[in-house]
Amino acid sequence: xxxxxxxxxxxxxxxxxxxxxxxxxxxxxxxxxxxxxxxxxxxxxxxxxxxxxxxxxxxxxxxxxxxxxxxxxxxxxxxxxxxxxxxxxxxxxxxxxxxxxxxxxxxxxxxxxxxxxxxxxxxxxxxxxxxxxxxxxxxxxxxxxxxxxxxxxxxxxxxxxxxxxxxxxxxxxxxxxxxxxxxxxxxxxxxxxxxxxxxxxxxxxxxxxxxxxxxxxxxxxxxxxxxxxxxxxxxxxxxxxxxxxxxxxxxxxxxxxxxxxxxxxxxxxxxxxxxxxxxxxxxxxxxxxxxxxxxxxxxxxxxxxxxxxxxxxxxx
Amino acid sequence: xxxxxxxxxxxxxxxxxxxxxxxxxxxxxxxxxxxxxxxxxxxxxxxxxxxxxxxxxxxxxxxxxxxxxxxxxxxxxxxxxxxxxxxxxxxxxxxxxxxxxxxxxxxxxxxxxxxxxxxxxxxxxxxxxxxxxxxxxxxxxxxxxxxxxxxxxxxxxxxxxxxxxxxxxxxxxxxxxxxxxxxxxxxxxxxxxxxxxxxxxxxxxxxxxxxxxxxxxxxxxxxxxxxxxxxxxxxxxxxxxxxxxxxxxxxxxxxx
Amino acid sequence: xxxxxxxxxxxxxxxxxxxxxxxxxxxxxxxxxxxxxxxxxxxxxxxxxxxxxxxxxxxxxxxxxxxxxxxxxxxxxxxxxxxxxxxxxxxxxxxxxxxxxxxxxxxxxxxxxxxxxxxxxxxxxxxxxxxxxxxxxxxxxxxxxxxxxxxxxxxxxxxxxxxxxxxxxxxxxxxxxxxxxxxxxxxxxxxxxxxxxxxxxxxxxxxxxxxxxxxxxxxxxxxxxxxxxxxxxxxxxxxxxxxxxxxxxxxxxxxxxxxxxxxxxxxxxxxxxxxxxxxxxxxxxxxxxxxxxxxxxxxxxxxxxxxxxxxxxxxxxxxxxxxxxxxxxxxxxxxxxxxxxxxxxxxxxxxxxxxxxxxxxxxxxxxxxxxxxxxxxxxxxxxxxxxxxxxxxxxxxxxxxxxxxxxxxxxxx
Numbered sequence: 001x002x003x004x005x006x007x008x009x010x011x012x013x014x015x016x017x018x019x020x021x022x023x024x025x026x027x028x029x030x031x032x033x034x035x036x037x038x039x040x041x042x043x044x045x046x047x048x049x050x051x052x053x054x055x056x057x058x059x060x061x062x063x064x065x066x067x068x069x070x071x072x073x074x075x076x077x078x079x080x081x082x083x084x085x086x087x088x089x090x091x092x093x094x095x096x097x098x099x100x101x102x103x104x105x106x107x108x109x110x111x112x113x114x115x116x117x118x119x120x121x122x123x124x125x126x127x128x129x130x131x132x133x134x135x136x137x138x139x140x141x142x143x144x145x146x147x148x149x150x151x152x153x154x155x156x157x158x159x160x161x162x163x164x165x166x167x168x169x170x171x172x173x174x175x176x177x178x179x180x181x182x183x184x185x186x187x188x189x190x191x192x193x194x195x196x197x198x199x200x201x202x203x204x205x206x207x208x209x210x211x212x213x214x215x216x217x218x219x220x221x222x223x224x225x226x227x228x229x230x231x232x233x234x235x236x237x238x239x240x241x242x243x244x245x246x247x248x249x250x251x252x253x254x255x256x257x258x259x260x261x262x263x264x265x266x267x268x269x270x271x272x273x274x275x276x277x278x279x280x281x282x283x284x285x286x287x288x289x290x291x292x293x294x295x296x297x298x299x300x301x302x303x304x305x306x307x308x309x310x311x312x313x314x315x316x
Numbered sequence: 317x318x319x320x321x322x323x324x325x326x327x328x329x330x331x332x333x334x335x336x337x338x339x340x341x342x343x344x345x346x347x348x349x350x351x352x353x354x355x356x357x358x359x360x361x362x363x364x365x366x367x368x369x370x371x372x373x374x375x376x377x378x379x380x381x382x383x384x385x386x387x388x389x390x391x392x393x394x395x396x397x398x399x400x401x402x403x404x405x406x407x408x409x410x411x412x413x414x415x416x417x418x419x420x421x422x423x424x425x426x427x428x429x430x431x432x433x434x435x436x437x438x439x440x441x442x443x444x445x446x447x448x449x450x451x452x453x454x455x456x457x458x459x460x461x462x463x464x465x466x467x468x469x470x471x472x473x474x475x476x477x478x479x480x481x482x483x484x485x486x487x488x489x490x491x492x493x494x495x496x497x498x499x500x501x502x503x504x505x506x507x508x509x510x511x512x513x514x515x516x517x518x519x520x521x522x523x524x525x526x527x528x529x530x531x532x533x534x535x536x537x538x539x540x541x542x543x544x545x546x547x548x549x550x551x552x553x554x555x556x557x558x559x560x561x562x563x564x565x566x567x568x569x570x571x572x
Numbered sequence: 573x574x575x576x577x578x579x580x581x582x583x584x585x586x587x588x589x590x591x592x593x594x595x596x597x598x599x600x601x602x603x604x605x606x607x608x609x610x611x612x613x614x615x616x617x618x619x620x621x622x623x624x625x626x627x628x629x630x631x632x633x634x635x636x637x638x639x640x641x642x643x644x645x646x647x648x649x650x651x652x653x654x655x656x657x658x659x660x661x662x663x664x665x666x667x668x669x670x671x672x673x674x675x676x677x678x679x680x681x682x683x684x685x686x687x688x689x690x691x692x693x694x695x696x697x698x699x700x701x702x703x704x705x706x707x708x709x710x711x712x713x714x715x716x717x718x719x720x721x722x723x724x725x726x727x728x729x730x731x732x733x734x735x736x737x738x739x740x741x742x743x744x745x746x747x748x749x750x751x752x753x754x755x756x757x758x759x760x761x762x763x764x765x766x767x768x769x770x771x772x773x774x775x776x777x778x779x780x781x782x783x784x785x786x787x788x789x790x791x792x793x794x795x796x797x798x799x800x801x802x803x804x805x806x807x808x809x810x811x812x813x814x815x816x817x818x819x820x821x822x823x824x825x826x827x828x829x830x831x832x833x834x835x836x837x838x839x840x841x842x843x844x845x846x847x848x849x850x851x852x853x854x855x856x857x858x859x860x861x862x863x864x865x866x867x868x869x870x871x872x873x874x875x876x877x878x879x880x881x882x883x884x885x886x887x888x889x890x891x892x893x894x895x896x897x898x899x900x901x902x903x904x905x906x907x908x909x910x911x912x913x914x915x916x917x918x919x920x921x922x923x924x925x926x927x928x929x930x931x932x933x934x935x936x937x938x939x940x941x942x943x944x945x946x947x948x949x950x951x952x953x954x955x956x957x958x959x960x961x962x963x964x965x966x967x968x969x970x971x972x973x974x975x976x977x978x979x980x981x982x983x984x985x
Binding site for chain 2: 817818820823836838
């Protein structure tokens with residue numbers, strides 16, 4: 001009994017982060033048909049941002065260790081809330097810059113070239129991180145208190161037993177963010193562009209007027225979502241350069257595969273499903289968990305190529 | 317009842333996309349050696365019809381028979397190997413290959429079938445392929461440009477290359493989807509002459525989709541008129557010209 | 573214009589005999605199979621000399637340790653062979669696979685396991701590696717090719733990762749998992765034909781046969797192991813060249829440019845794509861087996877062979893070297909392995925600054941710069957430079973419109 005509930009909760013928590021990642025990827029994919037393999041790198045940047053805002057950490061490797069005034073205490077040591085506000089803003093700016101300098105020159109190039117170049121960019125960003133702060137993992141930075149409430153330690157929940165408090169916060173927070181994103185997409189003009197794009201990107205492009213501004217917006221939001229996913233992820237897993245690809249890029253793409261390219265609902269559903277499946281196998285057969293997870297996705301890709309709600313024809 | 321000389325026959329061919337019926341119960345026959353035209357206003361279903369016959373789409377209902385064989389569910393490449401070829405409306409060529417290579421691609425397939433394990437045999441020894449390719453390039457007057465990259469050809473030449481490729485498949489039946497679109501009057505005349513000549517020399521059956529009525533009246537033996545997915549007229553050019561249904565379908569459009 | 577033409581695998585050179593000069597004849601000749609074989613042979617046997625000795629000169633002259641180490645050429649060949657085959661898939665057919673580490677790695681493990689359990693013969697181990705990789709590439713290709721574009725890439729990645737995690741975890745009874753597997757774990761090292769030790773160098777052999785001592789530089793004193801790798805490489809290059817000159821070369825290139833049209837001339841695109849995948853698997857298998865050979869007595873680890881990063885390395889090598897050409901991937905392998913293994917140790921003269929771990933960053937930058945500026949890679953860039961020189965110095969006239977290079981574009985070398 002306890003196990004199942006624990007699995008469900010963990011699945012939900014992981015799935016929500018995947019959903020955020022998939023959401024950011026899918027709106028860019030849907031609106032601009034742009035394949036961004038550097039999406040995981042944005043998660044990475046968000047995670048490191050969170051780390052250096054929330055904590056003061058000891059940096060022993062990399063450039064920062066050399067140039068910091070006090071290598072044993074690098075960072076702002078501020079609060080998680082501050083990070084929650086700052087990170088998406090900074091990531092948005094990064095996203096807009098990325099659209100302007102990376103994506104825009106590539107819109108007319110072939111799919112393979114987009115994949116290759118964003119892959120190269122992802123590599124560079126990961127290596128830059130390694131150069132600045134080294135490859136040592138920094139432990140996750142979940143705060144002890146949030147808005148006055150204690151969020152550390154374990155809570156004794158009926159029917160579930162002991163479960164880490166912070167994970168409940170994560171679930172709540174990520175679902176809040178997902179809900180917000182969904183509302184924005186459903187209710188605002190920006191959202192109209194995204195929806196129109198995910199249904200017919202040709203049309204969006206032909207609608208003219210400030211379409212480049214819309215693209216920048218979409219990319220900025222996508223990057224902000226990835227960064228937020230990284231911020232939240234960094235409170236659960238250790239932060240190291242490799243998490244960009246392993247913990248972010250691959251799940252992001254798998255989420256979009258399951259949910260369907262260009263579909264907002266699909267990204268959310270796909271993320272949750274992926275998170276659940278991963279959680280189940282992690283508990284049942286840890287040795288085989290990764291294998292079965294990948295196998296599950298492979299089967300899904302073969303059987304339902306468009307994903308659950310897919311609308312964009314990418315690689316069909 | 318089918319006549320023995322019908323090279324192509326569709327029977328109740330229908331295609332629905334969700335709520336939209338693009339092709340509606342079309343019965344069409346094409347006699348061997350004739351030049352058949354399919355006309356109709358935009359959105360009438362002409363392209364969908366061709367895509368159904370050439371295997372790009374599977375029909376919702378109905379069947380297609382070519383030379384007596386049922387090709388309804390066959391893959392495009394199988395249908396081409398049976399003897400049905402298509403020249404595309406927008407020149408669908410291989411841009412970074414030379415004219416010669418473009419045409420040889422089709423000749424390769426015609427001479428060697430849809431698949432072979434010949435990855436270790438030298439293709440510069442395939443004289444039959446080279447000969448067929450040369451023949452078709454000369455036919456469309458692109459022989460002197462054979463070493464030019466296809467993407468560097470002017471538009472009219474690309475269209476001619478497109479036709480050469482379609483011919484190099486050595487088809488019995490050739491679909492031509494608006495072959496003269498975007499051509500100058502001289503090029504159009506040359507293309508029509510080519511089509512007539514090719515048909516004479518090779519005994520080719522041609523199904524033509526066109527908007528240019530002059531051409532149709534010049535070379536078509538029979539015309540099928542499509543509107544909203546159905547055949548509203550199917551007769552000789554003179555009969556079609558006088559048909560009130562056809563005139564109504566083209567209301568405000570092309571003058572026949 | 574004279575109609576005196578020569579055909580050469582699809583190229584036509586419209587020249588009248590009197591106008592042809594040496595430059596034109598060289599250009600036409602370099603497509604020939606004999607030329608490729610000779611050039612490959614010379615190249616692989618000259619490479620150690622160039623990399624170790626010639627570049628090593630800088631170490632003594634100005635203290636810049638640019639020279640390669642003795643094991644470097646073998647690694648270059650291992651990865652280079654994989655890249656040559658990978659190029660058939662990416663450069664010609666246009667399929668971007670992120671799963672070739674699975675084929676490379678499984679061949680490496682297969683060769684190693686074969687050597688330890690069946691017979692410690694290097695030649696047979698190479699065959700074993702190729703067989704396993706080829707067999708594996710059939711189902712992976714068959715399933716992955718059902719989708720295209722990024723979905724194809726994701727599928728190959730997932731199959732690759734499945735294999736990686738299997739080797740790391742449940743399959744460690746076979747692979748030794750995280751501890752790594754030792755191929756050719758035989759006393760005294762593996763030997764060829766039962767008598768020639770793989771690590772015997774030319775000088776030792778010479779001494780054994782004649783009793784005399786020959787002095788050779790590090791680069792020229794090749795081991796038997798390297799010579800085996802070199803011969804396998806030459807064979808691989810010749811085979812690749814043959815494939816490119818076969819109908820497949822044209823068909824795969826056409827698929828990469830306009831897949832639908834290929835179907836509409838009557839070719840079974842799926843089967844040709846699958847063949848391209850399997851053929852690339854053969855090369856990956858050869859490279860993987862050679863890699864295992866180079867690790868005889870040492871360890872083969874999943875992270876260095878089966879992990880998706882290795883797949884990414886193949887992509888980088890091929891893209892940087894030059895897609896769509898034969899020499900390109902080989903150049904890419906040289907550049908890649910050089911940066912990976914040699915650049916790390918370079919200390920900027922006069923300073924204490926060692927490049928060290930910056931190499932991956934440097935690699936990433938080189939990759940992005942090359943792919944952005946030279947879509948045809950380093951070789952493509954050199955090739956168009958060469959084309960322009962030929963135009964300038966060759967005598968063949970071509971007054972067709974537009975001025976067109978008579979060589980097949982995209983590199984048919």
